[in-house]
Amino acid sequence: MSLSMIKKLALLLSVLTATLLTGPAQADPADISAASRSVVRVVLAAKDGDKVAFVGHGSGFAVAPDKIVTNAHVVEIARQESSVVIGIIPSQGGTSYGGKIIAYSPGNDLALIQVLDGGRLPPMTVFGGPVGDGADVVAIGYPGSVDRAQGLDLDDLINPMSPVKTTGTVSGGRTTKQFDTILHTAPIASGNSGGPLIDNCGRVLGANSFGSISNGNDAEFGFAVSAREILNFLRKAGVKVATTATPCRSAAEISLEEQQREIAARAQVDAARDAEAEKRERAEAKLRTTISQDIIAARENRMAIAALILVLSLLAAGGAGVLMVQGKRNPAIGAAGGAGILLLAAIFTFLSRPDFSEIDDRVAASLKENEPKSLPQPTSIATSGKYQCTINPQRSRITVSQQNEMPLEWADSGCVNGRTQYGRDGAKWSRIFVPNQEQTITISSFQPDRSEFTEERYLVGLDTMTKARAIRAKYGNRACTTDDKALADIEDMVKAIRAELPGQANERLVYECKPVKN
Structure with a gap:
């Protein structure tokens, strides 16, 4: 078996092994953690002078830095009783905030709360595409059954703590008498109301509203107000929210495809290299045959000439002998000298015939003479100039962004768009952006040898x-x-x-860049 065939089989085995080892896409813990940053506990308390009494609580999620979506029934009593106030308790940090209802829609069980006291939270992205039956979902919120099991009191409930996450699947879209809902199997309980139902990429599919009750226990099935209802509600409230319709793809799936792409690219390079080597081998074999035939012919010609000169030498020697017998001394001496010269010429001609060892030397010299003076340079290396970069959705993990194209002005020194300096990062140039107001860290990179721009977005917690x-x-x-x-x-x-x-980044965008013609 040839070496090239062994290489191809090894590459094929790598692809098959990677494919077999990859199971169904699962929720990435980083995406679930990112979504949890935006989930809050919505606490209702009655104030009577200096006394505060716990009334109830639900859950909610940020759709803007200072706006929370929850269920209408969670905050209904706050609309009816002026003594009842709303508290917004984040899942992280050490500060809680007050809240005020600014939009209320009992028809589809939605309410919008304005966060007071300068509070800001990382907003979630709403998924506006179709939700498939059987799709994996995660419910996030603050079920009261967990609070009771822990023995938490009001002081505990008004301190930030991580929400509870439960997993399930979509059991189909269901329309109640008043609004669209998503039926799912993620366990929820009293207190989950208003919390988000998310997909594996952490995008909002709905707001958990109520559950089916079995034997007086908490819900076996949950109903969430659909994203369509939420988006329509927010549009009427004048709130602009981040949306996406890009299907969720797991980081493992993207990583596998990148590995397969790299394997295929290496296989293509190896195949081209093998083809070039095979071409050179054929050319060398043909050249060797030609040179061998030339040398053999030259040897035979020299040997034939040497033999002819030897015969002439012998004839001259014989003639010298005859002349000596005849007493013609001087002519005999001249003939003998000519015979000697011819003999030496025959010996020299024989010894100067080409040797078979010259074949390798002449083949090497000919190959060296025919080599290109300089190797062709890769044409994909980006040089200073303007580029138009287009996202490759097959190579990207898109969770929250919608930017499909972007202009790029690149300088060989690592300066981007004439204002931002990138630093060397292996084969790439990279820069990290850490904003003051958002909980998002972005690593932007440009790789000149591939004309490729990437953005890796991390949705991190407050500590990070x-x-x-x-x-x-x-x-x-x-x-x-x-x-x-x-x-x-x-x-x-x-x-x-x-x-x-x-x-693992929560989002990875891959842009392929082409020069802009002036």
């Missing part, structure tokens, strides 16, 4: 965000520069912040 902001402040925010110290600082900043990030 605080650490990243501290690191960014240490290194500063430098504009385009050629200063070696500044470039080294950017590289160090990328490494330092990356060390604080989860192993």
Whole structure:
């Protein structure tokens, strides 16, 4: 079996093994954690002077930094009783906020709460596409049964704590008498009301509203107000919310496809290299045959000439002998000298015949003479100039973004768009962006040898965000520069912040860039 065939079988085995080892897409813990950042406990308490009495609670989720969606029935008593106030308890941090109802729609059991006291939360993205029957879902919220099991009191309920996540599947779309709902099997209980039902990528599919009751226990099935109802409600309330209709794809699926793409690319390069090697081998074999035939012919010609000269030498020697017998001394001496010269010529001609060892030398010299003077340079290496970058959805994991195209002005020094300096990051140039107001960290990279721009987006918690902001402040925010110290600082900043990030980004966008013709 040839080496090239062994390589191809090995690559094929790698692809098959990777495919077999990958099971159905599962919810990525990083996406569920990211979604949990936006979930809040909605607490209702009655105030009577200095006394505060717990009335009830539900769940909710941020659709804007200062706006929370919940169920209408969760906050209904706050509309009826002026003494009842609303508290918004985030899932992280150490601060709680007040809340005020700004939109109320009992017809589809939705309400919108304005967060007071300057509170800001990371908003969620609503999935506006179709939800397939049997799709995996996660319900996030604050079930009262868990609070009771832990023995929590009012002081505990008004302190930030992580919400409860339960998993299930969609059991079909159901329409109640008044509004669209999603029927699902993720366990919910009293207190989950208003919390989000999300997909494996952490996008909102609905707001949990009520459950089916079995023997007085908590719900075996849950009903969530559909995303369509939520989007229509928010549109009427004048709230702009992040939406996407891109189907959810797991990070493992994208990673597998990238591995298969790299394997296929390597296989293509190896096949081209093998074809070129085979072409060279054929050319060398043909050249060797031609040179061998030439040398054999040259040897035979030299040997034939040497034999002819030897015969002439012998004839001259014989003639010299005859002349000597006849007493013609001087002519005999001349004939003998000519015979000697001819003999030496015959010997020289025989010894100067081409040797078979010359075949390898002449083949090598001919191959070297015919080699290209310079190797062709890759045509895909990006140089300074303007580019139009288009997203490749097959290679991207799109969860919250909708930007399909982006202009890029690239400089060989790592300056992007004439204002942002990137640092060396292996074969790429990278820069990390850590905003002050959002809980999102983005690593933007450009790889010139592939003309490829990528964005990796991490939806992180407050602790990670605080650490990243501290690191960014240490290194500063430098504009385009050629200063070696500044470039080294950017590289160090990328490494330092990356060390604080989860192993997997929540979103990875791959853009393929082409030069813009002037």
